[in-house]
Amino acid sequence: MLTRDQAAEIFARIRKHATADEVECLFYGGNSALTRFANNTIHQNMAEENYGVSVRTSFDGRTARAATNRFDDDSLRDVVKASEDLARVQESDADLLPLASAEIASSRGRDARASKQPDLPSRHFEQTAKLTPAERADAVGQIVRIAQRHKLTAAGIFASSESVEGIFNSRGLSQWHTQTLAEISITMLAPDSSGWQKANSPDIAALNAVSLAQVAAAKAAKSAAPREVPAGKYTVVLEPAAVLDTVGFGFYDFGGLAILDQRSFLSNRIGKQLFGENINIWDDVAHSQQSGAPFDGEGVPRQKLKLVENGVVKRLVYARGTASKMNNSEYAGKVGPIEATGHGFPIPNEMGEAPMNIVFEPPAEPKTIEQMIASTERGILVTRLWYIREVDPYEKILTGMTRDGTFLIENGKVVCGLRNFRFNQSLIEMLSNVEQMSTPVRTSGEESFDMVVPAMKVRDFNFTEVTKF
Amino acid sequence: MNDLSSWALNTASVRGATYADVRVVHDRSRGLATKNGKIGNASDAQSLGMSVRVLVNGAWGFASSADMGRDAVENTAARAVDIAKASAQVKQSDVKLVPEQAVKADWTTPHKIDPFSTSIEQNLALLEKVDAELRAVKGVTLAETNMNFRREEQWFFSSEGAEIHQTKYTTGAGYVAYAFAGNEIQKRSYPNSFGGQWQNKGYELIDELKLVENARRIGEEAVALHSADQCPAGVFDIILESSQLGLQIHESVGHPIELDRVLGMEANFAGTSFLTLEKLRTLKYGSELVNVVADARQEHGPGLGTFAFDDEGVPAQCTPIITNGLFTGYLSSRETASVVGLQRSGGTLRAEGWNRLPMIRMTNISILPGQKPLTLEQLISSTDHAILFQTNRSWSIDDKRYNFQFGTEIGWEIKNGKRARMLKNPSYSGFTTGFWNSMDAICSRDEWTLWGTPNCGKGQPQQVMGTGHGASPARFRKVKVGSAYS
Numbered sequence: 001m002l003t004r005d006q007a008a009e010i011f012a013r014i015r016k017h018a019t020a021d022e023v024e025c026l027f028y029g030g031n032s033a034l035t036r037f038a039n040n041t042i043h044q045n046m047a048e049e050n051y052g053v054s055v056r057t058s059f060d061g062r063t064a065r066a067a068t069n070r071f072d073d074d075s076l077r078d079v080v081k082a083s084e085d086l087a088r089v090q091e092s093d094a095d096l097l098p099l100a101s102a103e104i105a106s107s108r109g110r111d112a113r114a115s116k117q118p119d120l121p122s123r124h125f126e127q128t129a130k131l132t133p134a135e136r137a138d139a140v141g142q143i144v145r146i147a148q149r150h151k152l153t154a155a156g157i158f159a160s161s162e163s164v165e166g167i168f169n170s171r172g173l174s175q176w177h178t179q180t181l182a183e184i185s186i187t188m189l190a191p192d193s194s195g196w197q198k199a200n201s202p203d204i205a206a207l208n209a210v211s212l213a214q215v216a217a218a219k220a221a222k223s224a225a226p227r228e229v230p231a232g233k234y235t236v237v238l239e240p241a242a243v244l245d246t247v248g249f250g251f252y253d254f255g256g257l258a259i260l261d262q263r264s265f266l267s268n269r270i271g272k273q274l275f276g277e278n279i280n281i282w283d284d285v286a287h288s289q290q291s292g293a294p295f296d297g298e299g300v301p302r303q304k305l306k307l308v309e310n311g312v313v314k315r316l317v318y319a320r321g322t323a324s325k326m327n328n329s330e331y332a333g334k335v336g337p338i339e340a341t342g343h344g345f346p347i348p349n350e351m352g353e354a355p356m357n358i359v360f361e362p363p364a365e366p367k368t369i370e371q372m373i374a375s376t377e378r379g380i381l382v383t384r385l386w387y388i389r390e391v392d393p394y395e396k397i398l399t400g401m402t403r404d405g406t407f408l409i410e411n412g413k414v415v416c417g418l419r420n421f422r423f424n425q426s427l428i429e430m431l432s433n434v435e436q437m438s439t440p441v442r443t444s445g446e447e448s449f450d451m452v453v454p455a456m457k458v459r460d461f462n463f464t465e466v467t468k469f
Numbered sequence: 470m471n472d473l474s475s476w477a478l479n480t481a482s483v484r485g486a487t488y489a490d491v492r493v494v495h496d497r498s499r500g501l502a503t504k505n506g507k508i509g510n511a512s513d514a515q516s517l518g519m520s521v522r523v524l525v526n527g528a529w530g531f532a533s534s535a536d537m538g539r540d541a542v543e544n545t546a547a548r549a550v551d552i553a554k555a556s557a558q559v560k561q562s563d564v565k566l567v568p569e570q571a572v573k574a575d576w577t578t579p580h581k582i583d584p585f586s587t588s589i590e591q592n593l594a595l596l597e598k599v600d601a602e603l604r605a606v607k608g609v610t611l612a613e614t615n616m617n618f619r620r621e622e623q624w625f626f627s628s629e630g631a632e633i634h635q636t637k638y639t640t641g642a643g644y645v646a647y648a649f650a651g652n653e654i655q656k657r658s659y660p661n662s663f664g665g666q667w668q669n670k671g672y673e674l675i676d677e678l679k680l681v682e683n684a685r686r687i688g689e690e691a692v693a694l695h696s697a698d699q700c701p702a703g704v705f706d707i708i709l710e711s712s713q714l715g716l717q718i719h720e721s722v723g724h725p726i727e728l729d730r731v732l733g734m735e736a737n738f739a740g741t742s743f744l745t746l747e748k749l750r751t752l753k754y755g756s757e758l759v760n761v762v763a764d765a766r767q768e769h770g771p772g773l774g775t776f777a778f779d780d781e782g783v784p785a786q787c788t789p790i791i792t793n794g795l796f797t798g799y800l801s802s803r804e805t806a807s808v809v810g811l812q813r814s815g816g817t818l819r820a821e822g823w824n825r826l827p828m829i830r831m832t833n834i835s836i837l838p839g840q841k842p843l844t845l846e847q848l849i850s851s852t853d854h855a856i857l858f859q860t861n862r863s864w865s866i867d868d869k870r871y872n873f874q875f876g877t878e879i880g881w882e883i884k885n886g887k888r889a890r891m892l893k894n895p896s897y898s899g900f901t902t903g904f905w906n907s908m909d910a911i912c913s914r915d916e917w918t919l920w921g922t923p924n925c926g927k928g929q930p931q932q933v934m935g936t937g938h939g940a941s942p943a944r945f946r947k948v949k950v951g952s953a954y955s
Contacts, residue, residue: 032930033552034929034930035555035556036737036929037559038733038734038735038736038737039561039732039733039734040559040561041559041560041561041562042528042529042555042556042557042558042559042560043529043556043564043734044529044531044734044826044828044929045528045529045530045531045552045553045555045556046531046532046533046552046825046826047531047532047533047548047549047552048532048533048534048824049533049534049535049536050516050518050533050534050535050824051535052516054514062508063508063511064508064511064512064513065511065512065513066512066513066514066515067512067513067514067515067516068514068515068516069515069516069517069518069535070515070517070535075515078515079513079515082513082515083513085589086499086501086511086512086513086589087511089588089589089590089593090508090511090593091507091508093507093508095507132555133530133551133552133554133555133556134555134558136555137555137556137558137559138558140559141558141559144559153733153736155733155734155735155736155737156737157737157738157929159929159930185737185738185929186737187736187737189733189736194736196737261504261505261610261611261647262610262611262647262649262654263611263647263649263654267649348508348509348510348511348512349509349510350502350504350509350510350613386740386867386868387865387866387867387868388865389863389864389865390863391862391863391876391896391953391954392894392953392954393654394649394652394653394654395652397953397954399863399865399874399876399953400865401865401866401867401868401872403740403867403868420867422865422867422872422874422898424874424952424953424954424955446738464898464952464953464955465872465874465898465952467867467869467871467872467900468743468869468871468872468900469867469869469871
C-alpha cells in the first residue's frame with residue numbers, strides 16, 4: 001500500500017515542478033480483488049493494484065486538475081504542466097478561494113464540537129486486507145452448495161479491497177485515510193423466480209456468506225410461480241436495500257450549490273414540512289456502521305449534521321466556496337446555518353457537494369420487517385429495486401422496477417411471489433407516507449451509495465405497470 | 470512492449486496457463502466544462518498499466534498492475550495464474566474458446582484533427598460563447614456546457630501469437646439549459662442528453678455539431694416548456710426522433726442480445742435477458758421494417774463501438790441482429806460463442822481500461838434507415854395524430870429487458886400532419902417486442918445519425934463503456950403514453 005510518507009515525498013517532488021501560486025494533491029488507489037460467480041461457477045476473477053495522484057494548481061482565481069498513475073519525475077513534471085496549462089488560460093474567477101489551510105484540517109467544526117463527535121473508528125482490518133483468492137473461492141463454494149441443495153443457480157460477487165485517500169496542499173494541509181472493504185452479493189435463480197441479498201463492511205468478520213445465501217435461496221423458493229396482480233397504489237414493505245436505492249436520489253440535492261443553481265427539489269422548501277414527522281436524517285461519517293474518509297475533497301473535516309428533523313429539511317451541506325457564495329446570496333437567512341461542512345467534491349467540479357454518510361435516526365418505536373408484514377392487511381413486500389431514474393426533478397418522481405423477490409402480503413402474511421412491477425413514485429410523497437420503520441442498518445444496493453437506513457412500511461406506493469416475470 | 474508481453478506470457482505458460490493474453494493500455498482524457506459563465510471542469514488524466522488474463526485448469530484468472538518493470542509484470546502474471554487456480558475450485562465445466570486466427574495489426578481511429586493538439590483557449594472560448602447564448606435567453610436559470618476528448622492506445626498480445634496495436638480517439642461535446650420557475654425544473658439539451666454527441670473522431674466533430682448556432686433555440690425551448698401543456702396520458706401513435714430511438718435500441722435491443730446476459734453471467738447485477746436461445750431465428754422481434762445490425766467496422770461510421778479488433782483480438786464484424794423483423798443474432802465472445810455452438814466470436818469483448826476484464830459490450834447497434842426516401846417532415850406530414858418525442862430525459866427497463874419507460878425533454882403533438890403544440894413532461898412505456906412490432910415507418914438515410922452513448926454501465930466492478938447507435942426517426946402505432954405522471 002502507498003503510505004502517507006511516500007505520498008508526502010511525491011508531493012514534495014510535485015511542488016518542485018510547479019510554478020503555480022498554490023498546489024494541492026489528492027492521492028488515491030489501493031489493492032482490490034473481486035471473485036464473480038454465475039451458473040454455480042466462478043466465471044470472472046480479478047485483482048488490481050493501482051495508485052494515482054491528481055494535481056490541482058491555482059493562479060490567482062484560475063484552477064485546474066490533472067491526474068496520473070506514474071510517480072517518476074518525468075510523469076510528475078508532465079502532470080503538473082498539464083494542470084498548469086489548463087489553469088493559466090482561464091478567466092480569473094473572483095469566487096475561487098485560496099486552498100484550505102492546515103488549521104482547517106485540524107478543526108472539528110462547530111456542530112461536531114457541540115455533539116461531542118467521537119473519533120473516527122478504525123476502518124482498516126487486516127483480515128479483510130489479507131483475503132486470498134482461495135479464501136474467496138471457498139466462500140463461493142459454500143454459496144454454490146447452498147444453491148445446489150435448493151436446486152437453484154447462484155450468481156454474485158465476493159470482493160475485498162484495501163484503499164487509501166489522502167490530500168496534501170501547499171498551505172500545509174495534510175490528511176490521510178486508509179480502509180478496507182469486503183462485499184458479498186448473491187442472487188439465487190429458480191426457473192421463474194429469484195432472490196437476492198447483499199452486504200458489505202470494512203471488516204470481513206461482519207459478513208456471513210452462508211446466512212446471506214440462505215436468505216436469498218429462501219426468497220427464490222418462496223417467490224416461485226409468481227402471481228400477477230394489477231398495478232395500482234399499494235401499501236409496501238420496503239426492505240432496507242429498496243429504501244436505500246430510492247432515497248439516494250434525494251441527497252445530491254442537499255448541497256448548497258444545488259440551491260444556488262436552482263436545480264434542487266429543496267428550492268423554496270427548506271424549513272417547511274416536506275416529509276412525515278417521523279423522518280429524521282443525519283450525515284455522520286463517524287457513525288459505527290458508516291465508512292469512508294473523514295475529510296472532503298479539499299481536506300476539510302466532515303461534520304456530523306442533522307439534515308432533516310421531524311420531516312423538515314433544516315440545513316444543507318457546503319464546500320468552502322459554496323458557503324461563501326451562499327452567504328452573499330439572496331438565500332442567506334432562508335436555508336439554515338451556512339458554513340463549510342466538509343462535504344465538498346474535489347475542485348473544480350460542477351456538483352459542489354453532497355452528504356455521503358447518510359444515517360437515518362432510529363424511530364421511536366422500531367418494528368421488524370416481520371411486524372410490518374403482520375400489521376398489513378394487503379400489501380407488497382419488496383426486496384430490491386432496479387434501474388431507478390428520475391422522471392421529474394422537482395417533484396422527485398422516480399421510476400424503476402422491483403426485482404429478485406416481490407411478494408404479496410394478505411392478512412398479515414406473505415402468501416406468494418408476484419410478477420415484478422414498474423413504479424412511478426414521488427420521493428417526497430413516499431417519505432410523507434411512512435407508517436413504520438425498522439432500526440436502521442448499514443445497507444448496500446446498486447443504485448446509490450451505502451447508507452444506514454431502515455426498512456419502511458409505506459402507504460399508497462404507486463405501481464403503474466406489471467412486467468412479464 | 471514485446472519484452473513486456475514475453476515476460477508475462479512466458480510466466481503464465483510456465484505456471485500452467487493454457488491460454489494467456491496481455492493488454493497494455495495508455496489512456497489520456499481531457500474534460501472541459503462551463504457553468505453559468507464560469508469554469509465547471511478543467512481536467513486532464515493519464516493512466517498507464519498492464520493486465521494479464523489466463524486460462525488455467527479450465528478457469529479464468531485476471532491480474533493487473535501499473536508497475537511495468539520485469540519483476541512486477543512476472544508477478545502479475547503469476548498472480549493471474551493463482552487466481553485462475555482458485556477459480557477452478559468452483560466450476561461446472563471447463564472454459565473453451567472458439568478458434569481465432571492470430572494476427573499482427575496496427576490501426577488508428579480515422580481523424581482529421583488530434584483533439585489534444587487543439588488549443589485549450591479555443592476550446593474554452595467556444596464553450597463560453599455557447600454559454601453566453603444560452604444565458605441570453607430570459608428565464609434560463611442554469612447553463613452548462615462540456616467538451617471531452619479521449620485517446621486510448623492499446624497493445625494486445627496473446628499466447629496464440631496475436632500482436633495488435635490500436636489507438637482510438639473519442640470526442641464529445643454538448644450543453645444543457647435549465648429553467649426553474651414555480652414548481653418545475655425544465656431542461657433542454659443539445660445535440661443530445663448524456664453530454665451531447667460523442668463519436669470516435671477528432672476535433673472535426675466539434676465543428677460539425679453547430680453548437681453555437683443552436684444554443685439560442687435550446688434556451689428558448691427550455692423556458693417555453695413552462696407554458697406548454699402537460700403531455701396527455703393514453704394510447705397514441707408516437708414518433709421518436711433519432712437520438713431517442715438510439716437509446717430505445719440500446720436498452721431494448723442492445724442489452725438483451727448480449728450473450729453473457731442470456732447465459733446468466735450477469736444475473737447478479739445487470740440482469741439476464743428475455744432472448745433465450747430458442748428465440749434465435751424464431752422470434753418476430755419487430756415489424757418487417759425493423760433491420761438492426763451490430764457493426765463495429767470502420768465502414769459503419771465513427772461510432773463509439775467502432776474498432777478494428779476487440780479486446781481478445783477478434784476482428785470487427787457486422788452481425789445481423791434483426792432482419793426484416795426476425796431475430797437473427799447475438800453479441801458474442803470466444804467463450805460464449807463456444808457455449809452456444811457458434812463457429813466464431815462476433816468480436817464484441819471490450820474492457821474499460823487496462824485494469825478491467827474485457828466483457829461483451831455493444832458495438833454499434835444500429836437500425837438501418839428506410840429504403841424509401843422519407844424525411845422527418847414528410848413523416849410528420851403523413852401522420853394524422855401522434856406525439857413526437859425528442860431528447861431523452863429518463864430511461865428505465867426491467868432486468869430481462871421487457872418492460873421499459875422513457876421520458877423525453879420535450880414533446881410535440883402532431884395533428885393533421887403538422888406540429889400543433891409543444892408538450893412538457895412526455896413519457897411512453899411498453900414491452901420490447903410489442904413495441905418494435907408496432908413500427909410502421911422509418912426515415913431514410915438523410916435523417917440517420919450515428920449517436921454515441923458514452924455512459925453504458927455493466928459488470929462487477931462496474932465498467933463504463935461507449936456504444937454507438939445509428940437511427941433515423943421512426944413511427945410506432947398505439948403506444949402507451951404518460952404513465953410516468955399518472
